Amino acid sequence: MVCGGLRGDELARMAGAAPDPRTVPFRGHYHELVPERRHLVRGLVYPVPDPRYPFLGVHLTRHVHGEVMAGPNAVLATAREGYRGRDLVPRELAETLAWPGFWRLARRHWTMGAREVLVSSSRAVFARQARRLVPEISAADLRPAESGVRAQALGRDGGLLDDFRVDTHGRVVCVRNAPSPAATSALAIAEFLADRHVPVR
Numbered sequence: 474m475v476c477g478g479l480r481g482d483e484l485a486r487m488a489g490a491a492p493d494p495r496t497v498p499f500r501g502h503y504h505e506l507v508p509e510r511r512h513l514v515r516g517l518v519y520p521v522p523d524p525r526y527p528f529l530g531v532h533l534t535r536h537v538h539g540e541v542m543a544g545p546n547a548v549l550a551t552a553r554e555g556y557r558g559r560d561l562v563p564r565e566l567a568e569t570l571a572w573p574g575f576w577r578l579a580r581r582h583w584t585m586g587a588r589e590v591l592v593s594s595s596r597a598v599f600a601r602q603a604r605r606l607v608p609e610i611s612a613a614d615l616r617p618a619e620s621g622v623r624a625q626a627l628g629r630d631g632g633l634l635d636d637f638r639v640d641t642h643g644r645v646v647c648v649r650n651a652p653s654p655a656a657t658s659a660l661a662i663a664e665f666l667a668d669r670h671v672p673v674r
């Protein structure tokens with residue numbers, strides 16, 4: 474069973490599976506609400522998803538200890554484990570750029586891509602995204618927090634896979650795409666994989 478997250482496609486290929494889809498890393502930045510403004514968000518505040526994209530966009534999450542996170546946006550990461558903007562692995566970036574699906578995606582969604590880069594580079598723009606959900610939030614209420622990297626399966630045709638994808642290659646089961654809420658539902662997914670996908674000897 475191969476469940477490699479950001480390395481899912483590499484490991485699947487090593488097991489003999491097809492190169493399509495490619496796993497492309499997208500970094501998502503978070504900002505945290507300063508403590509004195511946490512009262513603005515008492516639960517989870519999510520936007521209505523845009524069915525054209527698998528990325529939900531900036532939303533607000535109150536954690537169990539009271540911290541409130543705003544984010545994530547989504548920008549192409551220049552390394553698979555590219556958690557910081559300066560993380561660069563030339564070979565991995567070159568592989569992403571060599572994937573035909575990347576350019577098809579870029580042609581289709583370059584305006585969204587440019588907007589996401591802008592959201593990353595400016596706290597004021599980030600705050601504007603958060604304000605769509607809670608109008609009282611200003612840039613001064615936010616401070617930078619951690620980032621996450623999403624393993625996004627991208628087809629050769631430029632399509633972003635927004636659902637689970639499991640391939641079986643011989644006796645090897647490869648999880649090729651496990652989008653959110655795969656963490657929340659990890660145990661149920663494990664049961665599903667064990668019941669339906671483990672090849673019988």
Ligand SMILES: Cc1cc2nc3c(=O)[nH]c(=O)nc-3n(C[C@H](O)[C@H](O)[C@H](O)COP(=O)(O)OP(=O)(O)OC[C@H]3O[C@@H](n4cnc5c(N)ncnc54)[C@H](O)[C@@H]3O)c2cc1C
Nearest residue numbers: 476477478479480501621622623651652653654655656657
């Ligand atoms: C910013 C962000 C926010 C998210 N929020 C949520 C949320 O609120 N709720 C939710 O349910 N999901 C959320 N997700 C999605 C969730 O994290 C993923 O769907 C889930 O982690 C996918 O599980 P996975 O097992 O496929 O991959 P991963 O969790 O990435 O696990 C893959 C593992 O394989 C390991 N690995 C890779 N290569 C090798 C190798 N060669 N040898 C050995 N080990 C290897 C990695 O180190 C890693 O531990 C979020 C994701 C991101 C990026």
